[in-house]
Every structure is written in C-alpha cells, then in structure tokens.
Amino acid sequence: MQITIVGGGFGGVKAALELSRDKKSHITLITDKTDFQYYPGLYGTATGKSHLQSWVPLGEIFAGINNINVVIDTATKIDKSNKSITGASGTVYRYHTLVLALGSVTTYFGIKGLDQYAYGIKSEAEIKKLKQHLLDEFSKPNGVDKDILVVGAGPTGVELASALGTYLKELKEHFKQPEPRIRISIIEAGPRVLPRMSEEASALVATRLKELGVHVELNKKVEEETVDSLIVSGKPIKSHTVIWTSGVANNPFFAANADQFELSKNGKVVVDNYLRSGSSVYVIGDNAFTKFSGLAQTALKDAIFISRHILGESKKKYVAKMPPVVVPVGEKWAIFEYKKIRLSGNIASMIRSAADFVGYSDILPFGQALGVWRAQTIKEDEYFPVESPKA
Ligand SMILES: Cc1cc2nc3c(=O)[nH]c(=O)nc-3n(C[C@H](O)[C@H](O)[C@H](O)COP(=O)(O)OP(=O)(O)OC[C@H]3O[C@@H](n4cnc5c(N)ncnc54)[C@H](O)[C@@H]3O)c2cc1C
Numbered sequence: 001m002q003i004t005i006v007g008g009g010f011g012g013v014k015a016a017l018e019l020s021r022d023k024k025s026h027i028t029l030i031t032d033k034t035d036f037q038y039y040p041g042l043y044g045t046a047t048g049k050s051h052l053q054s055w056v057p058l059g060e061i062f063a064g065i066n067n068i069n070v071v072i073d074t075a076t077k078i079d080k081s082n083k084s085i086t087g088a089s090g091t092v093y094r095y096h097t098l099v100l101a102l103g104s105v106t107t108y109f110g111i112k113g114l115d116q117y118a119y120g121i122k123s124e125a126e127i128k129k130l131k132q133h134l135l136d137e138f139s140k141p142n143g144v145d146k147d148i149l150v151v152g153a154g155p156t157g158v159e160l161a162s163a164l165g166t167y168l169k170e171l172k173e174h175f176k177q178p179e180p181r182i183r184i185s186i187i188e189a190g191p192r193v194l195p196r197m198s199e200e201a202s203a204l205v206a207t208r209l210k211e212l213g214v215h216v217e218l219n220k221k222v223e224e225e226t227v228d229s230l231i232v233s234g235k236p237i238k239s240h241t242v243i244w245t246s247g248v249a250n251n252p253f254f255a256a257n258a259d260q261f262e263l264s265k266n267g268k269v270v271v272d273n274y275l276r277s278g279s280s281v282y283v284i285g286d287n288a289f290t291k292f293s294g295l296a297q298t299a300l301k302d303a304i305f306i307s308r309h310i311l312g313e314s315k316k317k318y319v320a321k322m323p324p325v326v327v328p329v330g331e332k333w334a335i336f337e338y339k340k341i342r343l344s345g346n347i348a349s350m351i352r353s354a355a356d357f358v359g360y361s362d363i364l365p366f367g368q369a370l371g372v373w374r375a376q377t378i379k380e381d382e383y384f385p386v387e388s389p390k391a
Helices: 010-019 039-046 124-138 155-174 199-211 252-256 296-310 346-363 366-377
Strands: 002-006 026-031 035-037 055-057 068-072 075-079 084-087 092-094 097-100 104-106 147-151 183-187 214-217 222-225 229-232 235-238 242-244 248-250 281-283 325-328 334-338 341-345
Touching: 002 010, 010 026, 010 097, 010 296, 010 346, 039 124, 039 155, 039 346, 075 252, 097 296, 124 155, 147 155, 147 235, 155 183, 155 199, 155 214, 155 325, 199 214, 199 334, 199 341, 248 252, 281 296, 296 346, 325 346, 334 346, 341 346, 346 366
Parallel strands: 002 026, 002 097, 026 068, 097 281, 147 183, 147 242, 183 214
Antiparallel strands: 035 055, 075 084, 084 092, 104 248, 222 229, 229 235, 325 334, 334 341
16 A cells, blocks of 8 residues: 655654554655654753754654655645645655645744744754854843743743743853843733643643743733844833744645645644545644644544554544643643643653653654653753853
8 A cells, every 4th residue: 555644743753653564555754854853842952951852863763664765855735636746846746545744833923023033942943043042142241131032821832931941040150141130931912821721720830930930921912023122012022032932823735735625714624534635635633623633642643543544444433532731840840631630740740751751652662762751851062062152
C-alpha cells in the first residue's frame, strides 16, 4: 500500500511509525524540516535548557525503518481529482492514500508591528533569535529593557514567563548587569490566565505567578508594537523584548486550497467520522476540526486512529476525548487537570515530567526517549556563551 503523509510533526511522524508496522506499506513523508519539533520542550530551550529536548532529527527517529522515505519539500497545492500534491520545489507527488498533518502557524491578528518586532518560541529559528536578543540586551553596559513582555496567558505564555525569571537572573549575574528592576509581565486580553482550564486552576496559577514575581495584566489589549514600545490598551510600555505566544491559526495551505476542503469558521478542515476529507484524504492533529484539536496528545491519538483505519485494523468511528492537561509554572511546580481531578505543586510537576517521557516514547525508541527526556535538566552551553557576544 502506498501512503503519502505531509508534515513531520506529532501527527505525521506518529502516523508514519504506526503505518510502517505493516511491512507491505510504503510511506512517503513530505515535510519542510529535517527535524521533529517537540513543542512542549521549546519554552525550556528558550530559557537556557538543552535544545536536545526540543528538536530531534527525523533520520534518528526513522533509523532502521526501511519502508519510510522522507522527502524535504513544502506542500503548496493539492488536486484531489488527480490525487496529487505539489511541492514548492515544483515536484508533483501522486498519492493513493494521503494523510495531512501540517500543524498550525503563528498569527498576529493583523496587529501592526508584531510581525516585525515581536519574538516567538515556535521554532528553532525563533528561539535562536530570541536568545541572541536576550544575550545582546543583557550584555549592554546600560539601557537594558526594564520590562520583558510575554503576550498571552495560555500554556505557552505561562510556561515561558515563569521559567524566564531564573534564566534572566543567570544572564544578569553573568553579564554583571546593573539594572536593579527587570519585570516580567504577561499581557492577556481575556479575564484570566489559562482560560481553557477551570477557574480554580486559573486562580492557583495566578497565585503561583505572583509568588514567582511574574506580573499579570488581564483584560488588556495589545494594539501595536513599535521599534521600542508595546501599545497596550492605549498606553505604551517601553520594551524591545516582546514575546508573542498568543495567536495560532490553521496552516495557510488549507486556505490556499480552499476549493478542495470544507473549512470551519476557524479555518480548520471539516472531517468525517474517520477523520477524512474525501475518501482517501485523512486530516489530523491541529488541521482537523475536532473538539480537542490543538494539542499534541490529540495529534498522536489521531495518528493512531487513522493508521488503524488505513491498515484495516479498526472500523470504529472517531471519538474526541479530552486529554489530561498539565502546565509547568516554574521549577518543581505545575498544574494538572483531568476531568474532575486537579493537582498542583511538585506532584503535578512530576506528572508533567512523566508525561514528557511518554511523549518522547511515542516518537522514539526507549533508549533514545530516555536520553532526550534527561536533556530537559541539562543546561545549554551553545547558546549561553562564556564571553559576551558583543565587545
Ligand atoms: C510553544 C508550544 C508549546 C506547546 N505545548 C504543548 C503541550 O505542552 N502539550 C500539548 O498537548 N500541546 C502543546 N502544543 C501544541 C502541539 O504542539 C500541537 O498541537 C501539535 O504539534 C500538533 O501536531 P500536528 O502534527 O498537527 O502539527 P505539528 O506537530 O506542528 O507538525 C506539523 C509539521 O508539518 C510541517 N509543515 C508545515 N507546513 C508544511 C508544508 N506546507 N509542507 C510540508 N510540511 C509542512 C511542519 O514543519 C511540522 O513538521 C504546543 C505548541 C506550541 C507552539
């Protein structure tokens, strides 16, 4: 059986691994990067921990598997009637069965200046840019930003803001930065932090953030970013360090091929009971209009589901299930929620650590997963130069 997968993230990689169990299957994985990105680890890498926890070469993941062929290309066009996908390279890929798992992209909701000046933590390139900026900023003899602004109080914003304190303290000491007052703030348009969790969880996290010295501004709207300020609800806050974690949108591939898909109001692909858009095109993970789309665990679950369907191992209909959510908030503290269970503190932090190990094991063999998981505690040398990056 010939199966083409587009996207080398959680959904695409997991689907390739699952489908490769059938030795009669030949899988072509088309993706635009040579690495798999473990997004839940990115905030750690952005705040001084090893990059090994955040990106893993696809070659390592598929080592020893002979029926997966990885092609580096960016899918731009689909023609369902011809059963073909076109890449930015100009190559036309014919498919028999297609799995689309292209993930989400950052959106700035058209807010002026953000695309030019804001930093992000959604990719290796964004993280390197942010870290270089922080190193440049902290190695200045004076004039360092007094306000470090994280926009968005979702899991990424909360994880990042709460880990930034320790990292910035290290940078401050390392560069003997004299600025006494550096404030980390989260700016959120909504009325509470972690709006997808319960109100009780939000309240616990708000208290924890306060203890960590993270300032939270709720019901505040980001209106513009200029070269040296963020305009928030009409008032400018002086800063060159604005980290945008707020908006995600479906991959633009789908809007560009809107005549080939039925799209929901939020731009995701409407799928049938087997996660299909048409008879031989499966759409999974962040791209599919399902209840819990937007989570890595959903993408992994979707990948297992469609693989079983494609291989004829199951005829069951898809049921969206709420996965457990666990968000780290600083060292040895996290918030965990699953159905009616809510835990906070070190116990939840241990659950998060275990969940990360399970996440890596979903993609990597046991030994490799263990190595990558352990890298979470290792400090990065490469991006923490011993000498100041600027004379
Ligand atoms: C910073 C951050 C932290 C997160 N933390 C968590 C968390 O703690 N827990 C959780 O459950 N979820 C978390 N998420 C969400 C989770 O990462 C996503 O839901 C998950 O990655 C979705 O999997 P996917 O396979 O749909 O897409 P992705 O994993 O994003 O994979 C998409 C792949 O497609 C490739 N691609 C994109 N466009 C093209 C194209 N045109 N052609 C070819 N290839 C293409 C991309 O490079 C990528 O390899 C986080 C997300 C972010 C950004």
